[in-house]
Structures are given as structure tokens and as C-alpha cells.
Amino acid sequence: xxxxxxxxxxxxxxxxxxxxxxxxxxxxxxxxxxxxxxxxxxxxxxxxxxxxxxxxxxxxxxxxxxxxxxxxxxxxxxxxxxxxxxxxxxxxxxxxxxxxxxxxxxxxxxxxxxxxxxxxxxxxxxxxxxxxxxxxxxxxxxxxxxxxxxxxxxxxxxxxxxxxxxxxxxxxxxxxxxxxxxxxxx
Amino acid sequence: xxxxxxxxxxxxxxxxxxxxxxxxxxxxxxxxxxxxxxxxxxxxxxxxxxxxxxxxxxxxxxxxxxxxxxxxxxxxxxxxxxxxxxxxxxxxxxxxxxxxxxxxxxxxxxxxxxxxxxxxxxxxxxxxxxxxxxxxxxxxxxxxxxxxxxxxxxxxxxxxxxxxxxxxxxxxxxxxxxxxxxxxxxxxxxxxxxxxxxxxxxxxxxxxxxxxxxxxxxxxxxxxxxxxxxxxxxxxxxxxxxxxxxxxxxxxxxxxxxxxxxxxxxxxxxxxxxxxxxxxxxxxxxxxxxxxxxxxxxxxxxxxxxxxxxxxxxxxxxxxxxxxxxxxxxxxxxxxxxxxxxxxxxxxxxxxxxxxxxxxxxxxxxxxxxxxxxxxxxxxxxxxxxxxxxxxx
Numbered sequence: 001x002x003x004x005x006x007x008x009x010x011x012x013x014x015x016x017x018x019x020x021x022x023x024x025x026x027x028x029x030x031x032x033x034x035x036x037x038x039x040x041x042x043x044x045x046x047x048x049x050x051x052x053x054x055x056x057x058x059x060x061x062x063x064x065x066x067x068x069x070x071x072x073x074x075x076x077x078x079x080x081x082x083x084x085x086x087x088x089x090x091x092x093x094x095x096x097x098x099x100x101x102x103x104x105x106x107x108x109x110x111x112x113x114x115x116x117x118x119x120x121x122x123x124x125x126x127x128x129x130x131x132x133x134x135x136x137x138x139x140x141x142x143x144x145x146x147x148x149x150x151x152x153x154x155x156x157x158x159x160x161x162x163x164x165x166x167x168x169x170x171x172x173x174x175x176x177x178x179x180x181x182x183x184x185x186x
Numbered sequence: 187x188x189x190x191x192x193x194x195x196x197x198x199x200x201x202x203x204x205x206x207x208x209x210x211x212x213x214x215x216x217x218x219x220x221x222x223x224x225x226x227x228x229x230x231x232x233x234x235x236x237x238x239x240x241x242x243x244x245x246x247x248x249x250x251x252x253x254x255x256x257x258x259x260x261x262x263x264x265x266x267x268x269x270x271x272x273x274x275x276x277x278x279x280x281x282x283x284x285x286x287x288x289x290x291x292x293x294x295x296x297x298x299x300x301x302x303x304x305x306x307x308x309x310x311x312x313x314x315x316x317x318x319x320x321x322x323x324x325x326x327x328x329x330x331x332x333x334x335x336x337x338x339x340x341x342x343x344x345x346x347x348x349x350x351x352x353x354x355x356x357x358x359x360x361x362x363x364x365x366x367x368x369x370x371x372x373x374x375x376x377x378x379x380x381x382x383x384x385x386x387x388x389x390x391x392x393x394x395x396x397x398x399x400x401x402x403x404x405x406x407x408x409x410x411x412x413x414x415x416x417x418x419x420x421x422x423x424x425x426x427x428x429x430x431x432x433x434x435x436x437x438x439x440x441x442x443x444x445x446x447x448x449x450x451x452x453x454x455x456x457x458x459x460x461x462x463x464x465x466x467x468x469x470x471x472x473x474x475x476x477x478x479x480x481x482x483x484x485x486x487x488x489x490x491x492x493x494x495x496x497x498x499x500x501x502x503x504x505x506x507x508x509x510x511x512x513x514x515x516x517x518x519x520x521x522x523x524x525x526x527x528x529x530x531x532x533x534x535x536x537x538x539x540x541x542x543x544x545x546x547x548x549x550x551x552x553x554x555x556x557x558x559x560x561x562x563x564x565x566x567x568x569x570x571x572x573x574x575x576x577x578x579x
Binding site: 022026027028030031034040043044047048049050051052053055056057073076077080081122123126127144145146151166167169170173174176177180181183184 | 193194197198200201203228229231232233235236239240241242243244245248249251252255256260261262263265266267
């Protein structure tokens with residue numbers, strides 16, 4: 001762990017931007033990390049580490065670049081964990097456990113047990129389809145399709161050209177469409 | 187129209203990344219192509235499925251724990267800046283490194299190969315085109331001294347000895363001839379000086395007579411040696427009168443050796459022989475004829491065997507003791523050569539070069555001890571052992 005001893009006190013305007021980023025991006029960051037790691041607990045640590053790193057580097061990162069910067073840091077942390085723990089083969093395994101299943105608004109509204117089970121099954125199929133995508137395609141898919149990030153920001157996160165992002169996203173969409181074809185109701 | 191391109195454009199269209207003009211063209215294609223129409227519909231449906239995915243919610247203590255870590259002064263995790271390196275990039279780095287290492291290795295090899303001929307340039311000379319006229323091709327070596335080979339030698343095979351010996355220059359025929367001529371001149375001068383002192387009375391006169399005979403003997407030996415080279419067509423005199431005088435002197439001194447070593451013999455044979463002044467410049471009047479390098483080595487070896495009494499008077503033999511030669515500084519001034527003898531290669535230095543350094547000569551005389559060994563062919567090999575104190579450099 002890097003131990004910066006210097007005491008950095010951000011100015012109030014920067015702190016407002018930081019709080020806004022925390023409110024807007026914390027959940028999506030955890031969601032992105034969860035789908036990369038397949039571990040919601042580890043994903044929350046990754047999200048927290050990313051915001052901690054952002055706080056330590058507030059004087060270096062412009063407010064407009066908070067989002068791609070956070071996702072880039074989260075990506076680095078996730079890939080580092082995957083590399084060290086060799087999690088690649090166990091991606092999304094824990095998501096199938098009931099205790100890790102995220103709370104969804106549909107759970108509250110769909111009171112009928114058959115509808116609730118149908119929704120859970122559909123969500124699991126979608127998560128599995130995302131998990132089956134190759135890593136490069138999955139990154140592009142999660143950032144652009146799930147998180148709604150622009151191609152430029154996704155390119156900054158992935159460290160590749162914008163054209164590469166659009167190509168990977170197209171390939172990911174093609175594969176995802178095939179994997180969830182039974183759920184698609186045209 | 188290529189449907190693959192249109193489907194890629196439909197993906198862009200889904201994200202609003204397609205210009206309006208292109209979008210109209212793509213939508214017109216979708217309206218007429220069943221396959222692309224189905225693809226477009228499925229693409230939109232798949233996106234809707236994705237959008238209905240539930241968001242992952244943060245844990246209850248997320249914010250509190252984060253602010254606690256910030257207040258505690260916890261630093262940034264190192265992995266934050268660990269950029270994953272793609273495999274292709276790693277391969278590229280490895281290839282680049284290997285190419286750089288290979289380039290460095292090639293340069294070093296090239297430089298090493300380039301240095302060897304430069305270091306051996308004193309002995310490795312390229313032979314000129316063959317010429318029937320031996321005199322025209324012959325080079326006057328006298329003016330250049332030991333290194334004035336005139337460019338007619340070829341590179342020789344390295345000697346299979348220590349790296350130092352292998353890297354040094356071999357004794358060449360031109361060095362032998364020039365050294366013989368120089369020693370002859372030196373003996374001629376010494377004999378002439380001693381001859382002028384023979385009229386002194388007492389012991390000085392007798393000592394001078396002995397010196398005249400001693401130098402005359404060496405003069406005779408060196409003269410015979412040069413004439414033998416001339417008879418074998420390895421050497422010639424650029425000034426014919428010098429050659430004629432030398433033959434006369436050798437003949438007269440040869441006769442003096444048949445008689446008693448007294449003043450009568452001195453007056454009858456030695457003094458007339460020393461009257462010719464041309465012998466003072468023999469080294470300026472000899473030329474060498476081209477020799478095949480392999481033949482040259484044979485010639486040197488044969489001369490060494492046949493003229494065993496002459497070679498020790500021409501060269502100081504240091505054996506194979508690198509340390510002595512190094513201490514005497516002979517490697518530095520380039521006056522040391524490698525000579526192939528019956529007992530293998532050894533260091534030799536021309537006496538004229540060594541004697542030119544009075545201090546070195548005194549040092550050698552003070553620390554040298556010689557021993558002779560009978561050779562199977564009837565001759566003798568004289569070995570001179572020198573132990574030089576370390577403080578002499």
C-alpha cells in the first residue's frame with residue numbers, strides 16, 4: 001500500500017464534485033466490478049478503493065474526468081484481483097447464490113411468486129450471457145451497454161482507440177443477442 | 187449492399203453514433219432487407235433486456251467506511267496503477283529486447299573481428315602482384331629497419347602458444363637480414379676504433395689487438411652469413427661495390443683466422459680488410475627478394491640450425507617468460523619478436539635495439555645467466571635466463 005504522508009485538503013468546490021461522483025457513480029462502479037469479478041463483496045472493496053484513490057488524487061483529476069478515471073482504476077483493481085486469484089473461471093459463480101442476489105425494484109412490485117421467479121430466471125440468464133462474453137467484449141459491453149458510457153470514455157477506461165470500442169461492442173452485442181435469444185420478444 | 191457493414195452501422199445507430207444522413211440510408215436498407223430488419227429488432231430487444239438488469243446496491247456501511255479510511259490517511263492501493271499489459275505487447279517487448287541484444291552482440295563481434303587485423307598489422311602484409319623481375323620487386327629494407335618489410339609478406343598462421351605470443355609479431359627474414367647488417371656495421375666500427383689504438387704501448391695496445399680480432403671474427407661471421415643469404419638468392423646488394431667489398435673482407439678475415447693472432451696477422455690481413463669504408467653502411471645497401479611466407483619460416487628455421495653461433499649474437503633470446511619481457515618494457519616499444527626454434531616459439535629481441543638502450547643492456551648483463559644444450563644435429567642451443575627485479579621497469 002502506498003502511504004502518502006502528505007495532508008491534502010481539497011477545496012470546497014472539488015469536494016462538492018467528489019460527493020456528487022460518490023452519489024452518482026458508486027453503485028454503477030460496484031455493479032461494473034461485480035460483473036467483472038463475480039464477487040459483490042470484493043466489488044464493493046474495489047469501488048471503495050477507487051473512490052479512496054480519487055480522493056488522494058483530487059488535485060490531479062479534473063471533475064469532468066471523474067467517471068472514466070474511477071472506472072479505469074476499478075478495472076485495474078479488478079484485473080489485478082483476477083490475475084492474482086485466478087478468478088477468471090469462477091466469474092459470476094457467486095452471483096447465483098441467493099444471499100448475493102441483488103435487490104431489485106421488481107422484487108417489491110412483483111408480488112406474484114411466479115412473476116418473481118420468472119424475473120429472477122431472466123436476470124440470471126442475462127448475467128450468465130454477459131459472463132460468457134470474452135473479457136474484451138464484456139468490458140465494452142458493460143461500459144457502453146450496461147453503464148451507458150460514451151465510446152470516448154469507454155476508450156479511456158479500456159485504454160484503446162474509440163474505433164476499437166465500437167467494434168468490440170458490436171461483436172459483444174452479436175454474441176449477447178445469440179445467448180439470450182430465448183428471452184428476446186420482438 | 188453489404189449487410190455486415192449495415193449491421194455494424196445499426197450497432198452505432200443504437201448508440202446514436204451514426205450521422206443522420208447515414209442513419210436514413212441504413213434504415214432504408216433495413217426496410218428492404220429481412221435479415222437486417224430482424225437483426226435490428228433483436229438488437230433493440232437485447233438492449234432492453236440489458237437495461238432491465240437490476241442495479242447492484244452499495245452496502246450499508248460503504249460511505250462511512252470510505253470516510254473512515256480517508257480520515258485514517260490510508261494510501262492508494264498499488265494495484266490502482268498496475269496497467270495490465272497485453273500478451274502481444276509482452277511478445278513485442280521481448281522481441282524488441284532480443285533484437286536489441288542481438289544488435290549489440292553483432293556490433294561487439296564486428297568490432298572484435300575488426301580489431302584483430304589492426305593489431306597484427308605489423309606482420310600481416312599483403313603480397314604484391316607477382317613480378318618476374320626480382321630486382322624490381324625487391325624492397326630495400328635497410329632504410330626502414332626492422333619493420334621495413336616493404337609490403338611483400340603475407341599473413342602467417344597464428345602460433346599455438348600463449349595468447350600474448352600468438353598476438354605478437356613473428357621474427358621475419360627482413361629483421362634477421364637488417365640485424366645482421368647492423369651488427370656487422372657495429373663490429374666494423376669497433377674493430378676500426380680498436381685498430382687505431384693498437385699502436386698504443388703496453389697493455390692498452392694488446393687489449394686493442396684482442397678487440398680487433400674479436401670484432402673481426404664477428405665481422406667475418408656476419409659477412410659470411412649475409413653472403414650465404416645472397417648466394418641463396420634471398421638477398422642482394424643494391425650497391426654492387428658494397429657486395430664486392432664484403433666478399434673481399436670476408437675472404438681476408440677468413441685467412442686471418444688460419445694464422446696466429448698476432449700483430450703480423452693484424453697488419454697482413456685484418457688491417458687491409460678494415461680499410462674499406464663501405465662496410466660502415468651495409469644495412470643501407472641490402473635488398474630483399476620476395477619470399478613465400480611458409481618458405482620464409484623454413485628459411486629462418488634452417489638458418490637457425492646452420493648458424494647457431496650467429497643467432498645468439500644477433501638476438502637476445504628471452505624464452506617464453508612473458509613477465510621478463512613485460513618488465514623490460516619490450517612489449518610496449520615493439521622490439522620483441524616470436525621466433526620458432528627447435529624447442530618451440532620463444533621471445534627474441536634484436537641486439538641492436540636492446541643495445542640502443544644502455545640501461546636495459548646493463549640490466550640484462552647484470553641479471554642474465556646462460557646455459558647451452560647440445561642439439562641432435564650437432565649444434566648447440568644457448569638459453570639466456572634473465573631474472574629482473576620487479577622495481578626495474
